[in-house]
Amino acid sequence: MSDYVGIPNTTPPYKPIALPVVLDEPFYDRDYNLCIDCRRCLVACNDVRGVGCLEIKETNGRKWVGTIAPTLIESGCKFCSACVEVCPTGALMDRTLNVSRKQETQVPCKATCPAGIDVPRYVQLVGLGKYSEATAVVREKLPFPGILGRACFSPCETACRRKHLDEPLSIRSLKRIAADNDTGLWRAMSKQLPPTGRRAAVIGAGPAGLTVAFYLAKKGHSVTVFDALAAAGGMARYGIPSYRIPLHVIDNEVAEVEKLGVEFRFNTRIEKIADLLEQGFETVFIGIGAQGGDKLGIPGDDLPNVVDSPTFLRAATQGKVNTPDSNISVGLRVAVIGGGNVATDNSRTSRRLGGAQVDMVYRRTRDEMPAREDEVQGCLDEGVNPRFLTTPKKIESNASGTSRLTVTYAKMALGEPDASGRRRPVELADSEFQEDVDLVIAAIGQHAQSFDGFGVQVGKAGRIQVREDSMLTSRPGIFAGGDVVLGPASLIEAVAQGRKAAGAMDAFLGGDGNIEEKLLPEEWDTDPYIGRDEGFNQVRRHHPIFIAKDQRDNWDEVELGFDATTAQAEALRCLKCNLANQLEGMAMPPEAWLDFVANVVATTTEVSGVFHLLDADKNVLMIKGVESLRQGLSEQLGRNEAAKFFTLEEAPMYTQRESQFMQAYLQQHGKMPGGGSDELDDLF
Structure with missing residues (x-):
């Protein structure tokens, strides 16, 4: 590279000066001491992306590229990663990326979606108000955008890179508004093959x-x-x-x-x-x-009105709870054992079916709960009573008749982390106590x-x-x-x-096994010119609309999603991480080797120098210094059939240069190549 660029041997040694090193801002570590003023980042930010948050600086006669304001946020950075992608020296580094899995971590929302949906594409289409186009993108990977726009557990949101700036996007709700406003544009491209008879x-x-x-x-x-x-x-x-x-x-x-x-x-x-x-x-x-629902594994878990989660929810959806012919009755007080999303569903369902007090009993704290935060908040909004650091020990029929069951609980404390990485709950000595309930629901696991x-x-x-x-x-x-x-x-x-x-x-069945399809009728991709948007990096997450808490005594949908204005504002928070992969690779020097054939050799110079002969795999066969490069190469044309390529370098002191090349080769490969003096040729 140095030879190609033309850096002369008279270039003075590098003299470091103290330039800023920034390690405490979102995403990017910046060591301006590594900046060589190539200005690739400047072009990427100002011209290609149109953001314009970089400028040329000068310190003690040395030029470098930095931000126009003291911080990236104040400079209006949109964190699109273009500058980092084109930096050749490591002056700009993204600390959030896993270098070994760069493609996955650059666009983590798409990489973590189990179905592989092109998340940035449909999110950005929602930002433009193109709901049908967004739905077409989603339907390229799955047939249920309405269902998953409501009940997906959203690994894409957990992975969203905007969390390193403030909060991740509400990606699931953006899928929902697209599906709810779909006009069926995707149907034009949807194809069904003729019957196969299979x-x-x-x-x-x-x-x-x-x-x-x-x-x-x-x-x-x-x-x-x-x-x-x-x-x-x-x-x-x-x-x-x-x-x-x-x-x-x-x-x-x-x-x-x-x-x-x-x-x-x-x-x-x-x-x-x-x-x-x-x-x-x-x-x-x-x-x-x-x-099948997992049992609690404690005495009394097979008593009447102790049910597992899938049994209870299935009965609830079929209208088979609190009916004369039902063996499940909610009563006034319910204990739901568990801390996941299924436990929250059971708790909120119990409230709707008449449970005056519903306890969601979990043996760890809220911080360790696997349930989504919005599901936990839904429980709190609807009057569910969370009971943390508590675990059931046994269940007994209630002899007094005021309630159906008596549950013996024990208090817990958090000990050392277990295999899941969460702190293991440990029972406290002499902490048992009893409570009367009407229904116990085990929401601790399911099985086939x-x-x-x-x-x-x-x-x-x-x-x-x-x-x-x-x-x-x-x-x-x-x-x-x-x-x-x-x-x-x-x-x-x-x-x-x-x-x-x-x-x-x-x-x-004899097909090609390819179920991929393209359902967006027109070619659409993210505009690489994202422009400058004041305040973009200070807009916080927008949250969906919910019905009022006092209206949740029925089965009406609780979350109503976004309105159009809020949906577009939320979608436009996208950092457009997908653009980084679309930058062209840097231009590299042309291949230095030439074809080792007579007509190419005839065009070489006659001055003294050193040539390398290489085989078809570019392995070095010979390093030789000669008074005339053309003559020396010509002499080898009929001698070395394995040679397919050559390189050359003009060098007046060709014997000294040949020795340097040979020593470098020996250090790298641990052996000598061919070439050198005639005596050495015989020895080899």
């Missing part, structure tokens, strides 16, 4: 199974979905209360699957896969979820129910074992995904596994 069965109409059915039907295959319950949706319908996902949203998106010709057979429990194969189905997907008739290999916690790349089970042609493989996970993870299985099943 048949597939799907066991379970949950998110994973519906995803498989959707994509297999688009590939032209005949698909039948079997489900033991009366309607499609799985945990989205029977495990998530309708105040979070209204039933009409589920019905509308399931209808899109039906439109493709998918047949549904409800109230049909499949016990043996062999029965489906005998009916002519060529491949089967198992997506039965994790419908028995599927002995499926004949597939089962692993840890009774989950079906699959190949990670295809979701193939131990039986040829039998695939599985969702909670039956993952354990109780999330809707988006189930959809992601359904996508993977659909591609593999299509290939099994």
